[in-house]
Amino acid sequence: MRQGVTRRELLAAGLALPFSGVAYAQLTCGELTAPQTEGPFFKTQSPRRVSLLEKDSVGERMILAGVVLSRACKPAANVLLDFWHSDDMGEYDNDGFRYRGHQFSDAEGRFRLETIVPARYPGRTRHLHVKVQAPQKRVLTTQIYFPGDPGNARDPLYRAALAMRKTAGEGRFDFVIDA
Numbered sequence: 001m002r003q004g005v006t007r008r009e010l011l012a013a014g015l016a017l018p019f020s021g022v023a024y025a026q027l028t029c030g031e032l033t034a035p036q037t038e039g040p041f042f043k044t045q046s047p048r049r050v051s052l053l054e055k056d057s058v059g060e061r062m063i064l065a066g067v068v069l070s071r072a073c074k075p076a077a078n079v080l081l082d083f084w085h086s087d088d089m090g091e092y093d094n095d096g097f098r099y100r101g102h103q104f105s106d107a108e109g110r111f112r113l114e115t116i117v118p119a120r121y122p123g124r125t126r127h128l129h130v131k132v133q134a135p136q137k138r139v140l141t142t143q144i145y146f147p148g149d150p151g152n153a154r155d156p157l158y159r160a161a162l163a164m165r166k167t168a169g170e171g172r173f174d175f176v177i178d179a
């Protein structure tokens, strides 16, 4: 809903839709978040943590926050979100767990990741990898992109629908999954 909508407009909209309650119940969040390739650097058993910052992290800090929704637009609680990404030099830590970590969405479906902005690396624009899985459901593996990054146009994997939105200095992305 756009900002600044007045109560009068809401009432008018409600009057125009006598079965708006039913319509709302049937509202969907549209398409499921698109899957993308896992790539070669996924590791199981990442630590559980919402901040991937290290004492010696030198990259630009960033936040990615959002909610996990079911296809019926219901917040999905206790969803596993397992993130991994390259460091400020475009390298993945394949020996340890730098810039790898998992967390769970809260009761309102919310998650919040604190980390550094990953560097581009040959052939790839800037991106985060993530696996998202509701309890007892299948895993969504995808990648999240940075809007306006000059590397986007050169990366055939880039999808605008998978780009985070920038709001108040934070990245925002809402997942729609089988939940």
Ligand SMILES: [Fe+2]
Residues within 6 Å of the ligand: 039, 086, 124, 127, 129
């Ligand atoms: Fe990658």
